[in-house]
Amino acid sequence: MTYVIDDPDDRASNPSSAPTFAEVLSSRLSRRALVGGGLGGGLIGFLAPAAQAAPPAAPGSPVKGGSSTSLLGFAGVPVSKDDTFVVPEGYVAEVLIPWGTPILSTGPAWRKDASNTAAEQAEQVGMHHDGMHFFSTGKGPAGSARGLLVLNHEYVDPIMLYPEGPTAMTAEKVTKALHAHGVTVIAIEQAADGSWSQVDSEFNRRVHGNTPVDFSGPVGEDHPALAANGPARGTLNNCSMGHTPWGTYLACEENWNGYFGTTSATWTATAEQKRYGVDKVGFGYNWHLADPRFDIAANPKEIHRFGWCVEIDPQAPNSTPVKRTSLGRFKHEGALVTESKGRVVVYSGDDQDKEYIYKFVGERPWRHERAQGNSPFDNGCLYVAKFHDDGTGEWLPLVHGEGALTVANGWADQADVLLRTRSAADAQGATPMDRPEWITENPRTGDVYCTLTNGSGQHNAANPRTPNPYGHIIRWQERRNDKTGTAFDWDLFVLAGDPAYDSRVTIKGDKYGSPDGLYFDADGRLWIQTDISNSSQNLASKGYDGIGNNMMLAADPRTGETRRFLTGPRGCEITGVVTTPDQRTMFVNVQHPGESTTAWGTPTPANPRAVSNWPEFDPDGRPRPSTVVIRRLDGGVIGA
DSSP states (O other): OOOOOSOGGGSOOOOOOSOOHHHHHHHHHHTTTTTTTOSTTTOOOOSOGGGGSOOOOOSSOOEEETTEEESOOSOOOOOOOSSOOBOOTTEEEEEESOTTOBSSTTSOOOOTTSOOOHHHHTTBOOSSEEEEEEEEOSSGGGGGTEEEEEEEEOOOOHHHHSTTOSOSOOHHHHHHHHHHSEEEEEEEEEOTTSOEEEEOOTTOEEEOTTSBOEEESSSOTTOGGGOOSSOOBOOOOEEEEEEOTTSOEEEEEOSGGGGOBOOOSSOOOOHHHHHTTOOSSTTSOOGGGTOGGGBTTTOGGGGGGOSSEEEEOTTOTTOOOEEEGGGOSSOBOOOEEEEETTEEEEEEEBOSEEEOEEEEEESSOHHHHHHTTOOTTTSEEEEEEEEOTTSEEEEEEOOTTSTTOSGGGTOOSHHHHHHTHHHHHHHHTOOOEEOEEEEEEOTTTOOEEEEEOOBOOOOOTTOTTSSBSSOEEEEEEEGGGOTTSSEEEEEEEEEOBOTTTOTTOOOEESOBOSEEEEEEOTTOOEEEEEOOOTTTTTOGGGTOTTTOSOEEEEEOTTTOEEEEEEEOOTTOEEEEEEEOTTSSEEEEEEESTTOOBTTTBOOOSSOTTSSOOTTTOOTTOOOOOEEEEEEETTOOOTTO
């Protein structure tokens, strides 16, 4: 079989003729002399004056330097091309819960030859760690020393998952892959010496591709579109995440389309299937050859069960995960859950070239909904963003009967709008973007930031990033800081990249490309993680030889100053980041170390260590995706 290793997010499936973000940015920036090298030290002045309000007190203390203060109190680490994980001087990094770790001490042990069975994988930490959150289970200081770590497992690498690699597909192989997907909930605690370890707990569980699931909202579990063969099961391709004020976790389903395929000679994709990138071969997993659940011709409605945000209660281990359909069906990168006027607000990017940014606003205060036994996600309005070239924007409602979403135009009801969210956004005239990914909120100002990893851009001479191989970060503020409203002001935070190849890069400090993961800590530091494609990583032909392996940086949003905080091993993506409430421990995920790369080579079943052997460097082992725990040796706040 052919296992596809290029990034499917770079292939657009959007036929919309609406002005792209590249075109909008062109009009806006050409008037601000971007091409002439301006941007005021790496930043365009943000328009909304409310964003400049004095920040509240925070747990960490900014480091003072002369007459100014900086949020960045560490020396940046250099670019790396080595098979190592590097943090600044004065910090320590320790590996926690790598792929295959049993979730209970009595569970099946990891086998370094990848010979664990499908049943054993269901009792082990999944593969390819991604977004995560730390839920405290202690009070006071103990809340930063004990808790539940909940993390996503985005996808699998057949070369690493099976001893024989991607040979003929079997039902056992499909089941093992399904069990390596999903979410891990695991209890962890800190010892007196500062180190962390997992502990046995009634809360430790796996939610994977075969776990029973429910649906809520307009596309309920009895909706005809969900009437596929067999019961609804599983969550797949969980990328980033969200966490709610009431203590639950949202796992977000991204590239779900790639698991389906067919050998049917008569099957052809419908317009809607094409809009979501469904085709005969998917990503080359070939699950459809051994499990008819994933045969798009034999079981076409199964695809409607994916593309949602999945709510999981980490402290209710017997609860059933629920797919919240009011949040829309697309390739959710993540879900920033915040609140405004007591109502829940959820921002989410659709991670594919030329796709959109969405916002859900709850209809009533979430505490009222919870008190009435309702989900705050079930009643509300989903919007999609339109960026105007004058620095303003509006949220367009995806509501049946409004705008183009009428019966006369072929929209049956609100459930139809949500099942076909991408097409609904097309119809309403949303602005296509260069792969919108993680979204985060500045706790001091209320500004919202979004990474745009890279994209094709437009063939427009006035657009400085056409194509856009390095990506950028945008930010916006809702008008009057009202996140329930429909008007906002936007601006550009940074154009990423290597100035040696692109003079228009606006980074002030350490260079990077392809920003992806994004996280604000309580002090207002912006943590930026990169996902440079393995087809570009370390290659001069792609303009990435000077940037090296994927990394995480910290930025001071007040000044734009950026410093490289860590670098990862070869072939990996750095993704997923969260701190304990006291900010003295940070958790970071290393995804797919050792994956096939153009620069370093291609692993095989005989030599899975061809690119990387991190973190164990066992001469008979294989690289393992892992969570890394980072602490300061002096016990101080991370980054301060």
